[in-house]
Amino acid sequence: MKYVIVGGVAGGATAAARIRRNTEKAEIVLFEKGEYISYANCGLPYYIGGVIRDRERLFVQTPEAFARRFRVDVRTVSEVTAIDVRRKEVTVRTSDGREYVETYDKLLLSPGASPVRLPLTGIDSRGIFTLRNVQDTDRIKDYVRQHQVRRALIVGGGFIGLEMAENLQHTGAEVAVVEMAAQVMGPIDFSMAALVHEHLLQKGVKLYLEQAVESFEETASGVTVKFKSGITIETDLVILSIGVRAETSLASAAGLELGEMKGIRVNEYLQTSDESVYAVGDAIEFPHPLTGKPWLNFLAGPANRQARIVADNMVFGNKVKYEGAVGTAIAKVFDQTVASTGLPAKRLIQFGIPYLSATIHSGSHAGYYPGALQMAIKITFSPDGGKLYGAQIVGYDGVDKRIDEYAMVIKRGGTVYDLMELEHAYAPPFSSAKDPVAVSGYVAGNILNGKMNPLYWRDLKTADLNRVTLVDVRTPDEYALGGIDGAVNVPLDELRERLAELPLDKSVWVYCGVGLRGYLASNILKENGYDVRNLIGGLKTYKAAVTPVCIPGAPEDVCVRKSSNTCCVSQEEKVPVARIVRIDACGIQCPGPILKLKTSME
Incomplete structure (x- = not known):
């Protein structure tokens, strides 16, 4: 059996190695139009920035080493320019312009994607x-x-x-x-x-x-x-x-079917419209497990997963089905880590899928252990049964661990209640007894069972505050540092004694720093006959969302006109610093950080 593979990076190289592990009798030919195969695509920015100093560390395998270890005929700087599916042939062009034909029994396409270059004036300029x-x-x-x-x-x-x-x-x-x-x-x-x-x-x-x-x-x-x-x-x-665009010109010219998203259409066995041709990676279109709608997924993890499956199906027949990917991704952005999986709220709106969401700000590990930093977590879920749709995290330590847990629950069709049941390894340097993943499930559960009526930042931003009573339940010191215009300050620990100050004929909207004290306040108010909503994610989420980002160099009033919030600061503004006083408030629950700040200032 002769297997020909087009594309030698993530999908192609992985499939070639897996085919060889499956059988020693096959002939395997791997074509790559570039000079290199199996390199660390995601590591390229870090080599440019000098984080990765040795260029050779970018290469998982050299063509020579890969060919020797797996007995694969690796042909780099060799571009496949045409496929004849009827004759089972590919046309190949070498670096010197020579063309020849190679036959196959089964063909795998892993052409990847190409960067989008808009037809703008001067786009080909130097630099x-x-x-x-x-x-x-x-x-x-x-x-x-x-x-x-x-x-x-x-x-x-x-x-x-x-x-x-x-x-x-x-x-x-x-x-x-x-x-x-x-x-x-x-x-x-x-x-x-x-x-x-x-x-x-x-x-x-x-x-x-x-x-x-x-x-x-x-x-x-x-x-x-x-x-x-x-x-x-x-x-x-x-x-x-x-952005990038699926590289499908070769498949399209060969008469292989493309899908709605203009990717190569494959079935659950990763087989194209021709039974002898399979495809993996950035170029394929496959139904999203949550929506059932076709989508393109430009990520290396799923490409490697597909390559392993397709190698087995090409050698042993179509026995292993691909389950699809929910789009789990993560990135380092300076000191922060940003991760997502599944469907965010804006995509659910786009698809017309009803949803609820919960946002929390929780410590990466036990607050009493040094260095605990907050991570913001937002999950989306079904209002009917709590099926988990998506998760997003912006934080520092421990983001990778948590996003993977959310991804597994989503891929298994799980609910927010499954988040509560996950058993977490706990020791103070790594987590808390109530892990942030579990806490997000608890908050979502409270929303679903009606224990908490959520108030979302967009609702508050556009609301007529004359029709509600907005209550800031933080301490007076926190309130003095700034809050939301129109709010009255009734600290949580004084709320029961000051209920008479809040009219019963208006809805009461409460908020705190991150949402926890607001939740506790909403329980008190609800039990005393008030119609109450709690601001999800608290002031931290609200302030970040409503504060406009000024265009560099633009007058401040331009930014303020974009929002009712008036705390916009120009990106050009520099504040002179005479002395820096460092205060360690990591992991301390509200209002601890403010109290520590006040004490230090005094």
Whole structure:
């Protein structure tokens, strides 16, 4: 049996190795149009930033070592230009322009995806790059070495874009990010992305949100970038991170079926419309396990999973079904970790799927053990039965562990009640007796059984506060540091004695720092006959979501007009610092951090 594989990175190389482990008798030919196979695609930004110093560490296997170990005929710099499915042949072009034909018994396509390059004026100018492979990486690295890159612009605020923002800052460049949407990190909801915006601004990254690039112009000193809004900025380097597109031209030309999303259509065995041709990786279209609708999933983890399955099916016949992927992803954004899995609220709205959500801010480990940092977690779930739809986390330590737990529950069709039943390994350096995953399940359960009536930040932002009583249940010291306009301060520990101050003929909306004290207050009020709602995620979520991000250089009043909130601070504003006093408030429950701050100031 002769197996031909097109594409030698994640999917192709993994499948070739698995086929060989399945049988010693097969002939395996692997074509890769680039120079390298099986390299660490996700590590490329970190090599540019110098975090990964040794270029050779990017390569899992060299073509020679891979060929020797697995007895695979590896042919790099060899592009498959055509497939004849009737004759079971592929046409191959080598680096010197020579063409030849190779036959196959079974063919695997793993062509990946290519970066999106919009037809903008000047997009081919010197100093403008995309990042998808080792060659791109080498070009960017060489350019940074040979030129004085003081300013860098990232076009696109997705995972790779923000990883590049961090790593270009490591090289000493001042970094700006321009994004057409109102937020960075498209896979997560706006309220969660707002926490990322805060962190990026703290790190000195300039954000141009809701801005679109119109043109580029190469100049003697670098590149002039013009936005459609009329804003013009000067930069020394541009990284295009607009997104990727499934590479399907080869399959389409061969007459293989494409799906609704313009990916290669495959069945549950990862077989294309031709029974002798299979496909894996970024280029395939497969139904989402939650919606049943076809989607494209540009992630290395699922590609490797598919490669293992497809190798077994190609050798032993179609016996192993692919279960689909829910899109579990994670990224390091400076000091923060951002992760998501399943469907966020905005996608559920898009699909017309009813949902509820819960947002918590919980410590990464026991608060009394040094270094406990908060992570923000948002989960989405069905109002009927609590089926878990998605999870998003923005935090520091322990984000990876928790997002994987959510992903497993989602893939198994589990509910928020399953989150409560997960058995967590607990020791103070790693978690709390009530792990954040379990806590999110408890909060969701309280919403589902009616114990807590949730108030979401968008509802509060657009509400007529003359029709409700808004109550801040934090301490007077916390309240004095700022809250929500129109709120009255009735601390939680004084609430029972001051009920008479709250009219019964109005709904009472309560909030605290992160939601816990608001929940406790809502229980007291509910038992005393009040119609009460608690702000989900508390003031931390609300403030992050409603505070506008100013366009760099724009007058402050422009930002304020975007929101009723008036605490917007220009990205250009610098506050002189005479002395830094460091206060360790990690892991302390509210109002502990404020009290510790007050004591230190006094």
